[in-house]
Amino acid sequence: AQRVTQPEKLLSVFKGAPVELKCNYSYSGSPELFWYVQYSRQRLQLLLRHISRESIKGFTADLNKGETSFHLKKPFAQEEDSAMYYCALSGNNAGNMLTFGGGTRLMVKP
Amino acid sequence: GAVVSQHPSRVICKSGTSVKIECRSLDFQATTMFWYRQFPKQSLMLMATSNEGSKATYEQGVEKDKFLINHASLTLSTLTVTSAHPEDSSFYICSVLGHNEQFFGPGTRLTVL
Numbered sequence: 001a002q003r004v005t006q007p008e009k010l011l012s013v014f015k016g017a018p019v020e021l022k023c024n025y026s027y028s029g030s031p032e033l034f035w036y037v038q039y040s041r042q043r044l045q046l047l048l049r050h051i052s053r054e055s056i057k058g059f060t061a062d063l064n065k066g067e068t069s070f071h072l073k074k075p076f077a078q079e080e081d082s083a084m085y086y087c088a089l090s091g092n093n094a095g096n097m098l099t100f101g102g103g104t105r106l107m108v109k110p
Numbered sequence: 111g112a113v114v115s116q117h118p119s120r121v122i123c124k125s126g127t128s129v130k131i132e133c134r135s136l137d138f139q140a141t142t143m144f145w146y147r148q149f150p151k152q153s154l155m156l157m158a159t160s161n162e163g164s165k166a167t168y169e170q171g172v173e174k175d176k177f178l179i180n181h182a183s184l185t186l187s188t189l190t191v192t193s194a195h196p197e198d199s200s201f202y203i204c205s206v207l208g209h210n211e212q213f214f215g216p217g218t219r220l221t222v223l
Contacts, residue, residue, distance in 0.1 A: 043114075044154075044203070044214040086153065096207050097144070100153045 002027040004089050004101035012107040013077050021072040021104045023061075023087030031089045033063055033070040034098070038084040047072075047085070057081070077108045112138035112208045116215040123194055124223055130190045131218045133204030139184035142207040145177075147200045148217075154203060160187040194222040 003026040013019055025031060035047040048056045050063040050070060061072045070087060087101040113136040123129050133143055141162050146154040158179055159167040166179035178190040191198055199222045205212040 043216045044205075046211060049211075096142070096210065096212070097156060097159060098154075098212060099156070102153045 002031070002089055002091050002099045004087050004099050006085075006087055006101035006104050008104045009102065010105045010107065012109065014109050015079055016076050019072075019074045019077045019081070019106065019108075021085050021087075021106065023070045023072065023101055025068050025070065025087075025089050027068075027089060027091055029091055031091055033061070034088045034090070035059070035061055035070075035072050036086040036088055036100075038086070040083070044086070077106075079108045079110055082106055082108045111211065112136075112140065112206045112213040114204065114206050114213050114215040116202075116204055116218050118218060119216065120219040120221070122221045122223060125195050126193055128190055128192045129194055129220060130188055131202055131204075131220070133187045133189070133206075133215055135185045135206045135208075138206060138208050138213075140187075140206040140208065141184065143181060143187040144205045144207065144212065145179060145187070145189050146203045146205070148203060149200050157189075191220065194220070196222045198222050 005024045033050040036044050037047045038044045059074045061070050063070050084103050084105050086103045088098040115134045117132045143160040145157045147157050148154045156169050157172045160179050160181040162181045162184050168174045181187040201217050201219050203217040204215045
């Protein structure tokens, strides 16, 4: 069975502070990990995926297979980063199905 | 990426009635679509995988006779909640699989009175 855990439901930081949204997963095979973001009144959209190894809007995430983690980081948070963030996993035999974590609401205060 | 629409955006119905939700892929021919349900302050839970021209694959615990899925064309999948009850009230979201990525619709809020 696959599982994604986001331990923090809410993360509140001040503008300019570093941000780390935690994500841990459980999967026996080789997973593909994603971060999705949902801004207020907007649909869910892909932020980044681990195989791309790219930085989007200043965010990065590194897959740590030893710790089974895929934490999302940004060195300097901006107010426009305030949103709901979901970590998701797709198993290698799952036909692109996604298992989502519970989500973390990021609030960046001015 | 694919542009996905859902109709209606919100619907209120009486207990016992059936409600149909449409998911359209506007610019992409989607062989595979997914249906999710999201309860308040909870995450998205996959309900079923909708495959064009074949029967949907339902996740464990999801009643296929209650949540009827039809994917008759490459641009349209429908979810019908039959004999809806208040506990079916939720946010229903569809996604389209394209280029190894899921593109999500805006969701449909169903309220069953």
